Amino acid sequence: xxxxxxxxxxxxxxxxxxxxxxxxxxxxxxxxxxxxxxxxxxxxxxxxxxxxxxxxxxxxxxxxxxxxxxxxxxxxxxxxxxxxxxxxxxxxxxxxxxxxxxxxxxxxxxxxxxxxxxxxxxxxxxxxxx
Amino acid sequence: xxxxxxxxxxxxxxxxxxxxxxxxxxxxxxxxxxxxxxxxxxxxxxxxxxxxxxxxxxxxxxxxxxxxxxxxxxxxxxxxxxxxxxxxxxxxxxxxxxxxxxxxxxxxxxxxxxxxxxxxxxxxxxxxxx
Numbered sequence: 001x002x003x004x005x006x007x008x009x010x011x012x013x014x015x016x017x018x019x020x021x022x023x024x025x026x027x028x029x030x031x032x033x034x035x036x037x038x039x040x041x042x043x044x045x046x047x048x049x050x051x052x053x054x055x056x057x058x059x060x061x062x063x064x065x066x067x068x069x070x071x072x073x074x075x076x077x078x079x080x081x082x083x084x085x086x087x088x089x090x091x092x093x094x095x096x097x098x099x100x101x102x103x104x105x106x107x108x109x110x111x112x113x114x115x116x117x118x119x120x121x122x123x124x125x126x127x128x129x130x
Numbered sequence: 131x132x133x134x135x136x137x138x139x140x141x142x143x144x145x146x147x148x149x150x151x152x153x154x155x156x157x158x159x160x161x162x163x164x165x166x167x168x169x170x171x172x173x174x175x176x177x178x179x180x181x182x183x184x185x186x187x188x189x190x191x192x193x194x195x196x197x198x199x200x201x202x203x204x205x206x207x208x209x210x211x212x213x214x215x216x217x218x219x220x221x222x223x224x225x226x227x228x229x230x231x232x233x234x235x236x237x238x239x240x241x242x243x244x245x246x247x248x249x250x251x252x253x254x255x256x257x258x259x260x
Contacts, residue, residue, distance in 0.1 A: 003208075038250065076208040078133075083206045083213040085234065101232050101248060103215060117232055117248045119168065 006106045007077035010084060013111070014072055022057070026050055030110040039121045041128035053114075063128060067091035073099070082106055088118075096127030136237045137207040143242070144214060144233075148199050156184055160241040168247050171259035195259065196221045200228065212237055220255050227254035 009028065016024035035047040035056065043060055047053050060068055073085040082104040089097040098120050105113040118124040139158060146154035165177040165186070173190055177183045190196075201217040214233040219226055229251030236244035249255055 074208065074211045076206045076211055076213055078137075078204070078206050081204050081206050081215065083215075085211060085213075099246070101213065101234060103213075103232065115230075117250070119166075119246055119248055121252060122170075 004077035006082045007075045010082040030112045034113045036115045039125045041125045064090035065092040093130040094127040134207045136212045137205045139240050140212040160243045165245045169256045171256045194223045
């Protein structure tokens, strides 16, 4: 089956993020986006609004000293949700490589909510805590 | 867009599990499937092969541990993966815990070949089942 348009939309967001094109990423976010980051590390918790989410991205880059990377394993989507299966890694503050699931709620072509999940949350918490 | 056939078969298997129909659920699991049960409790770990996976369900049931699905919020899938967004309850003789969960299935020829689970309330489950 052909890829759902919402899957293509979210994929383009990950590509823009990887290229450092935050302007393009921002165009895909609803201004009222709600962001749920799991676990108990410095990035955990809820963020409301695109500005707060970008602040969290900045914190991620700072905390991982620019060593953060991610690769999409698969994207599945329907009219309400896009789920991205992703492998993430970083070297600092502590080396980590693991699988995550990102659940996006998409409405009218914009991301309105994101729920993130790391399959081994204890490992990512430890690796993100300086 | 129409629901992907892998979504339909996963929905049928989850609904069978909810009704306690382990035979129908078991029929949706490939003989060489691999099951990743998250956490640090006594039923957590990686189980290889349908016999071990079904044995683990049996062992849990005999110990009075029950997983129930309060809500199948959405099931999103494609040719290779199906992701179920769930609200689940784990009950044990010592109490119960509820929260959001994500089930990721790798699907081949209409059967689950691999399962990865994520529980947002993993710490509570670990405490309950330790």
